[in-house]
Amino acid sequence: MSALVQPLPEVNPLQDTLRFARRVPPCAVVIFGASGDLSKRKLLPSLYRLFYERRISPNFAVIGSSRTPMSDDRFRGVMKESVSNFLEDAPFDEDVWKSFAQSLFYVPGDLNNPASYDDLRDKLDAVEKSHQTAGNVLFYLSTQPSHYAEAILELGQHNLNHGTGWRRVIIEKPFGHDLDSARKLNDEIHKVFDESEVYRIDHYLGKETVQNILAFRFGNSMFEPLWNRRYVDHVQITAAESIGVEGRGAYYQEAGALRDMIQNHLSQVMATVAMEPPSVFDSTNVRDERAKLLRSVRVMKPEDVSTHAVAGQYGPGKVGGQDLPGFRQEPSVDRDSQTDTYAAVTFLIDNWRWAGVPFYVRTGKRLPKRVTDIAIQFKAPPLGLFTQETKTGPREVRPNLLVVRIQPEEGISLRFLSKSPGSGMRVRPVSMDFNYGSSFGERTPTAYETLLVDAMAGDPTLYTRQDMVEASWQIVQPILDVWAHSRFEFPNYAAGTWGPRTSDEMLARNGHVWRIP
Ligand SMILES: NC(=O)c1ccc[n+]([C@@H]2O[C@H](COP(=O)([O-])OP(=O)(O)OC[C@H]3O[C@@H](n4cnc5c(N)ncnc54)[C@H](OP(=O)(O)O)[C@@H]3O)[C@@H](O)[C@H]2O)c1
Structure with missing residues (x-):
């Protein structure tokens, strides 16, 4: 063959x-x-x-x-x-x-x-x-x-x-x-x-909101001109789970967060956010563009892994007043396990559209809530004419933010600045929201329904092709190789918190901060 x-x-x-x-x-x-x-x-x-x-x-x-x-x-x-x-x-x-x-x-x-x-x-x-x-x-x-x-x-x-x-x-x-x-x-x-x-199968590609990224980007003319390094400061992709390993400790110990989520689901989501428009909307062209994007992601040198990737593992913690065990206390997990239950990576895309724009991708178990979203952080206006009044005094205004919510509540929000009512030029951020459920008022098919129908109909658009799978392994492989020979001081975050301090430090080095979704 x-x-x-x-x-x-x-x-x-x-x-x-x-x-x-x-x-x-x-x-x-x-x-x-x-x-x-x-x-x-x-x-x-x-x-x-x-x-x-x-x-x-x-x-x-x-x-x-x-x-x-x-x-x-x-x-x-x-x-x-x-x-x-x-x-x-x-x-x-x-x-x-x-x-x-x-x-x-x-x-x-x-x-x-x-x-x-x-x-x-x-x-x-x-x-x-x-x-x-x-x-x-x-x-x-x-x-x-x-x-x-x-x-x-x-x-x-x-x-x-x-x-x-x-x-x-x-x-x-x-x-x-x-x-x-x-x-x-x-x-x-x-x-x-x-x-x-x-x-x-990568069931994330079958999710309605992930498919909608393409309609949003390529079916409208007003966002795409801004969708590049001139206007976008950075992108954050978060897939947070509040649950632990739920009896799948043995499987998870072999996989870890980077393999389980970033290599497949989140790198495909990143490709969907960042890919070029296909010339025709068919399976070959859409998948060609996704594959091309994944091939443009910079493959890390081993010496860059410590500054561009963070591994975490949860320890015992408290959520909603309930005591939770650490990963090492879960059934079928080694007491000195080195498995990552949290992973965060700074990806850089070496193409004309995205050069210099960090794509921060994070995922973890036992984080404070279950949420998956993509945040496009736009650059600040070139001149800071306004300051935002807050309880603790004036602060610099927060730039525009576009959030695509994949789960649990599917939709899109755009944050922009508005004048507060009353005299004086006081401003504050407001949000324009699109909510899938209320806009369409009908049940959204599950990802597996969509994908099964597509396979029966012979439409592979939402399935990953050989070159896409290999390209996404290529970008995580250097991290896996370095981590395989590392000894982490785990646990490094408590169950119910937003991950290890080193993850915040990774963004802080670029002057960025993780959003709290
Ligand atoms: N569960 C999920 O939510 C989920 C999500 C994403 C991906 N996946 C993937 O989907 C696949 C299945 O996951 P799962 O959670 O359903 O696993 P599972 O509950 O362990 O089921 C495995 C199935 O394989 C059968 N099986 C095992 N050895 C066999 C053999 N030698 N010959 C024939 N059948 C055999 C088992 O049935 P018998 O013991 O009766 O043979 C069982 O039906 C895995 O690749 C997993 O990574 C699962």
Whole structure:
């Protein structure tokens, strides 16, 4: 198979204004890891919701597979409970479920056992006839990442990568644990599937607000002229979680915040904020621009890591009067763990638009609240005509700030200066707000709903391509390498605070301060 074959643009998402009206062809969805957490919490509820809204073809079938022995009926029972529990912002309808459940099947099997794939093929042949799925198959690898390569090779060995219809494969994150392993995994996948058939999921790209960044930037003419080094002072991207590792200590200890969030989600968000406008809005051009941006991010020299990246780990703390354990006190975590539960990085983008503008990216667990946002901090006016009156006396006015809120409350706010009522020229910042919920008044599809429909429709725009994944590993790899040989004085922030002091110092060196979101 060729290493990188650009898929032909099949659909045009921006022109497809009525996204719900997208035509999705008949197909079978095979979920490996069907008894797992992701399948129960996200995949089945999303598929049910898509069925409920008639956004997928009536000629569809879901075949779940994992080692747990279950009959079709038992699988339907387990999934009914999950769907009714995890359906977000939507009621569960018993009649719709009955009809949906007729399309659910289960094949027990071990991914390492070749016989499992024969059983799977028999089931696929059967549903192709019974549900007229036209031979189209979407494989979803929702298993531990250590199984991806083996499962894909077995699909190839059993000729399941070919059929009467199309074949596609969705691969969950993490895609590799470093640059080398990501490259190796790509090589293994390309022995079986063409790049145009590979859908690497990054569910942040499926979030409505992240997609809206492109509409906001390229559908309006008034922001884009300011979207560059002449007017933007710096950018802050924050993904804060208030929760700890929630029983996933063993997994998290191997990953850490930089790998778990910045390498994938936040670098893709940064690429969306900073990329050039595509000449045409199709999957190839949008992904070309994202990839180009990621390749323009300066790859740090080892000696720059200590000044451009900060690792943190939470210790015990108090939130809302409740005592919380430190990371090292969590179950399955080593008592002297060196894992980063907080990471902050200063990225510099070496292109004409962004030269000299720092992009500060931070993420962490056990921070004071759950919030993900992007703050574009504009430069101050060239002449300071006004001062802002505050309780502690006059201070310099705060420059314009544009905040894109990704979660929990989705929207966009623009802060600007206004004259306070009354005599005299007293000014203070005010905010102009757009709120997704109140402006559109309809339920926003979850990222997994959007991404599943896109994969069935053959639109990879919101999926990451091989070159994007490798470029994003490239920019975090020097940090991972230096950190692997470092001994941190952890814990260095208390649960319930905004991270280590060294993170504030990183920004202070440039005269900047982290916003409190
Ligand atoms: N959970 C999330 O919110 C989330 C978010 C983002 C990404 N992800 C990614 O999604 C993937 C799945 O995550 P998860 O949380 O659902 O994991 P999980 O709960 O541990 O589920 C793993 C699944 O794989 C099956 N499995 C394990 N070994 C197998 C084998 N040898 N053969 C066949 N099936 C096997 C397990 O079922 P049996 O034991 O019955 O075989 C189970 O269904 C991972 O790559 C994860 O990184 C998860």
